Amino acid sequence: MIDLGALHTQVRDILETGEVRAVVGWRRGSRGMLAEPVTIATPEEAETLVWDPTCFHNLSLTLVEERKKPSWRPGKPIAVVAKGCDARSLTVLMQENCFRRDEVYVIGVSCAGSGVLDERKLAQRLPGVEPDSAAFDGDAFVCATAGGEDRIPARELMADRCLECRDAHPKLNNVVFGEAQPRAFDPPFAALARFEQEQVGVAERWQFWQRQFERCIRCFACRSVCPMCYCEECVVDSINMAVGADTTAAEKANRIRWIERSASRADNIGYHMTRALHLAGRCIDCAECERVCPVNIPLRLLNNKLEREARVAFGYEPGASIDLPALVASFRDDDPNHFIR
Amino acid sequence: MSAQTPYEPKIVAFLCKWCSSAGSDLAGVSRIQYPANATPITVACSGGVSPQFVLSAFHKGADGVLVSGCHIGDCHYMEGNFHARRKLYLVKELLEFTGVEPDRFRMSWVSAAEGAKFAQVVRDFVEDLRPLGPQDKLKAERP
Structure with missing residues (x-):
């Protein structure tokens, strides 16, 4: 306490x-x-x-x-x-x-x-019910509501x-x-392991993620709330292109747009995959992205997946030490090679 | 593509300038027959292939993406392919996790002397892609 x-x-x-x-x-x-x-x-x-x-x-x-x-x-x-x-x-x-x-x-x-x-x-x-206060008493949350106190076991609410x-x-x-x-x-990655047990095949996974990504309204709340998303110019914000007096209309029209900002399934997937990859080895699982998502996309699964891969395949633990090199700026001789022909 | 033409997988191949691109050249000058489904894009080093390139290729309608570089230890820039291996391993895992067929993304090490291997890699890739049909999961809906 x-x-x-x-x-x-x-x-x-x-x-x-x-x-x-x-x-x-x-x-x-x-x-x-x-x-x-x-x-x-x-x-x-x-x-x-x-x-x-x-x-x-x-x-x-x-x-x-x-x-x-x-x-x-x-x-x-x-x-x-x-x-x-x-x-x-x-x-x-x-x-x-x-x-x-x-x-x-x-x-x-x-x-x-x-x-x-x-x-x-x-x-x-x-x-x-909107409780007036919440406290933790050792093994349960105590929520004070107008009708008295509710004691709810930690596991159910945490x-x-x-x-x-x-x-x-x-x-x-x-x-x-x-x-x-x-x-x-x-244990760590329990929710991820549950997901992988429930959605086994490629087709099931796709069914699941398609449903999730179709909902995304591209409000960018996940990006705004993420302490690691601090880039001056995000890959989806191609509007930041420097436009001068001699920038032609063609240059403006043909600027690089990796991912569109508007919501469509393919672009939503591109956005969320890009974000997950940019956070690989950097995401420390504060799960704020998932908390603020207005349409309940389980973003934590994506970040957890890459965190676990980095841990298993590369022995990398994000946030372990200030002196650690970045995940994708370092390598080991025995990184997995089995998937390469 | 009209309904009559049979489906031919489109492959975007990112080939490193020093090994795999030269390897594909050798396949060409040696007159080795292999499917013409791969569109080669020469890059300075496989280590410079950003995951964004891979996603972007799928987004623009590629049925398969191939990234090929020098064998481990032979990188012209000493360690570029080590970085490629690590980065693209994560891409591969993420694609699989979200339900994209694992066979749609492939990596290979092809040296400048391995024209025959390059041809074989493309042949195998095309054969593995054919049963999967067109890739429409990551492809943009607009024309």
């Missing part, structure tokens, strides 16, 4: 001493039980920070967005409250030289034995990624709250 008071004290201290210029954390949101990300810069605000099972967001995204602003200036580090998965994504960002280690002060919060809940599972469990989490204790940290406990839920 995390002592919220100790967290507040720590945040107040580092802001008071000027060790950091700001702290990114979660505060109580304006809708029901949900927490929301917040950036605070004064010690007085330290008390507003919360930690509960609705702290879904991967806050390294806030840091990436801040970094991209024209107003960004180097200076004192920025502190981020990070769960195990968030700390891994910070590691990858540092590995890619998005930040230096001394630019970020990581306040680790260990999910030891707990995890965040899944809003979709909650909506199924308590249909039509997000899949948390059930399968392998690093609940943030490895990268300046200070960490909560203890490192072994987890007692699913």
Whole structure:
């Protein structure tokens, strides 16, 4: 269990001493039980920070967005409250030289034995009810509703990624709250293994994914919420082409368009496959893409698939260390060769 | 394609300039007979074949995509084909995972001296593609 008071004290201290210029954390949101990300810069605000099972967001995204602003200036580090998965994504960002280690002060919060809940599972469990708060008491989620308290076993409500989490204790940290406990839920890639058991043949797989991708409305929420999708120009945004006075109409019309932005089955598949490949060896399974998807596409399966392949075939674990080379920028002599004629 | 013409698989072949492209040349000058289904695209190195090229070829209607480079250890740029192998392994796995027939994507190592092997690779690929029929899973719907 995390002592919220100790967290507040720590945040107040580092802001008071000027060790950091700001702290990114979660505060109580304006809708029901949900927490929301917040950036605070004064010690007085330290008390507003919360930690509960609705702290879904991967806050390294806030840091990436801040970094991209024209107003960004180097200076004192920025502190981020990070769960195990968030700390891994910070590691990858540092590995890619998005930040230096001394630019970020990581306040680790260990999910030891707990995890965040899944809003979709909650909506199924308590249909039509919006709890006012959610807490974790060791082996169950306690949701306070107007009609009293509901105690729901952890397994039924916890997000899949948390059930399968392998690093609940943030490895990268300046200070960490909560203890490192072994987890007692699913083995890694359990949801992926379930999927592969259910959809065996090529035809079944295609039936499944076709249904998923046809739904995509190309809102790009998955891209917006991903801390790893920080490219200045995305492969689908060919609108960013530099147009000068002497750019001809033909040049504009014939600009390279790998994938169209509009929603059609083939282009949706192209987009999601490209995204999965760009995230290979970088995705650390925070599963934010799947959480924000308005049409419930199981995007986590795609990312998990490539993460598992990288682990099995190349012995590569994303987010393990800042000094690790990138997956596709490195190789081993004994990489699989059996599929090549 | 009209309904009368029998189906012929279209293959887009990314061949590395130093080995496989020269290998296909050798197949040509040696007068080795092989199907004309493959459209060769010479690239500087198989390591430069982005997964995007493969997806794009399927998107534009290729029935099969072949990537061919120098044998491991023979890369003109020392390690390009090692990178190709790793990257394209992931592409292969992803295509299979999403339900695209595994036979639609193929890799081979063909040296400049292996004209006969190149012809055989294309022959085998065409034979494996024929029963699968036209690829319409990743192909754009527009004309």
